[in-house]
Amino acid sequence: MSILQDIKNAVRSRSIHVSYVDVGSCNGCDIEVLACLAPRYDIEQYGIYVHNNPREADVLLVIGSVTPQWVDKLRNIWDKIPEPKVAVAIGNCPISGCVYNRRGSLINPPVSKYIPIAAQVPGCPPRPTEILSAILSVAPLIFKDYEESKS
Amino acid sequence: MRSIVYYIREFLRPEWLKKFFFAKTAPLVTPSYFKDYPTLTDKECTGCFSCMMICPAPGGIEVLRRKDQWVPEIYPGHCIRCGLCVEACTEGVLTSGRILDVTRRDGTALRSWYHLEVDDALCMRCGNCCVSCPINKQEDPQLGSTGTSSSDEVIMRIEGGRVRILHEEKCTGCKTCETHCPNGAIRVARMVEGAHEEVEA
Structure with missing residues (x-):
C-alpha cells in the first residue's frame, strides 16, 4: 500500500496539469504565464503541462480581478476540474483588485469569495520564477497522499 | 549505409544521451537590479507621507506610527512594485533594486507642490x-x-x-x-x- 502510494506521490509531483483562466485583468499576468512556457523558463521541464481545458487540469491559475460576468462562470470552471484540485491566484488582482480597485470600477475582488484559493502570488505582474515556484510548492502539498487524506 | 551507422554511433554517445534525458534550464536567479518590494534602510522616517501620496496602487503603502517612530509598511497584495515611493522619499528610507543608485547618479528627484x-x-x-x-x-x-x-x-x-x-x-x-x-x-x-x-x- 505504502509503496504504491509512494509511486503515486512521485508520479504526481512530476506531472502537474495546469489550466489558467483570466477573469478580467490587464493581460500582464497572462504574458508572465506565457513566459513560463517559453524556453527561458520552460515550465515543462518540471513536469507542468498547460491545458486550456479545466477537465484535464489539477491546478487552476486564476488571473485578474473578478468582473460581474465571471462570477458564475468561474464557479462553473472550478466545478469542472476533477479532484484533487487546487487554485492559485496569480498577481495582485485576485487578491486585492490592484489598481482597478477604485470607485466606479466593475470588479468584485478577492477571488477567494468564489472559489477556495490555496496559494497567492502577489506582484503586478509576478515574475515567472515566482509563479513556477508557487505551483511547484503548492501542488505536492495538496496531491500528496490524496487517497488517504480523503477517507 | 555508412550514414546510418554514423547516426547510430552519434546518438549512442554517453554525453549526448545524458544531455538528451537530463537537460535542464539552469536555475534562474533574481538579478540584483530587480525592483522587488521596497525594503527599509536604516534611515529614519520623518512621517511626511510623500510615499503614500505618490503611490498609484490603492492601499499599497502605509506609514504607521510604531511606538515613537514612523514606519512605512508595504502591502504585497496591493503594491505593484513601481518604485515611485522609493524615488519620492527625500530621506532614503526605502530601497528597491538599484533605484537609489540611479537617482543619485543621475541627480533626479521628484518635486511636489x-x-x-x-x-x-x-x-x-x-x-x-x-x-x-x-x-x-x-x-x-x-x-x-x-x-x-x-x-x-x-x-x-x-x-x-x-x-x-x-x-x-x-x-x-x-x-x-x-x-x-x-x-x-x-x-x-x-x-x-x-x-x-x-x-x-
Whole structure:
C-alpha cells in the first residue's frame, strides 16, 4: 500500500496539469504565464503541462480581478476540474483588485469569495520564477497522499 | 549505409544521451537590479507621507506610527512594485533594486507642490476659503470676515468680488479650504514633477 502510494506521490509531483483562466485583468499576468512556457523558463521541464481545458487540469491559475460576468462562470470552471484540485491566484488582482480597485470600477475582488484559493502570488505582474515556484510548492502539498487524506 | 551507422554511433554517445534525458534550464536567479518590494534602510522616517501620496496602487503603502517612530509598511497584495515611493522619499528610507543608485547618479528627484484652483462658475464669493485657511490667519491676523485682506502675503483673498490666489507656494495641502467651501468650488491638487539637476561635465 505504502509503496504504491509512494509511486503515486512521485508520479504526481512530476506531472502537474495546469489550466489558467483570466477573469478580467490587464493581460500582464497572462504574458508572465506565457513566459513560463517559453524556453527561458520552460515550465515543462518540471513536469507542468498547460491545458486550456479545466477537465484535464489539477491546478487552476486564476488571473485578474473578478468582473460581474465571471462570477458564475468561474464557479462553473472550478466545478469542472476533477479532484484533487487546487487554485492559485496569480498577481495582485485576485487578491486585492490592484489598481482597478477604485470607485466606479466593475470588479468584485478577492477571488477567494468564489472559489477556495490555496496559494497567492502577489506582484503586478509576478515574475515567472515566482509563479513556477508557487505551483511547484503548492501542488505536492495538496496531491500528496490524496487517497488517504480523503477517507 | 555508412550514414546510418554514423547516426547510430552519434546518438549512442554517453554525453549526448545524458544531455538528451537530463537537460535542464539552469536555475534562474533574481538579478540584483530587480525592483522587488521596497525594503527599509536604516534611515529614519520623518512621517511626511510623500510615499503614500505618490503611490498609484490603492492601499499599497502605509506609514504607521510604531511606538515613537514612523514606519512605512508595504502591502504585497496591493503594491505593484513601481518604485515611485522609493524615488519620492527625500530621506532614503526605502530601497528597491538599484533605484537609489540611479537617482543619485543621475541627480533626479521628484518635486511636489500644491496647486489651488477655483471654479468661477461654482464660486459664490463667500470668502470661507480665505477665512478658514490657517496660513492666511498666520500671515494676516486682520483678515476680514468676508475674506478681504490688505496684506499681499496671504495665499488667497477676495479681490473685486472674486477669489484671487496670490501665493500658491505657501499652501501646505491641509485642504481646510476644500472642506469649508459650501459649493466645492476650490480644489487643492498635489502636483509632482520630475526634476533633473544639471551635472557638471
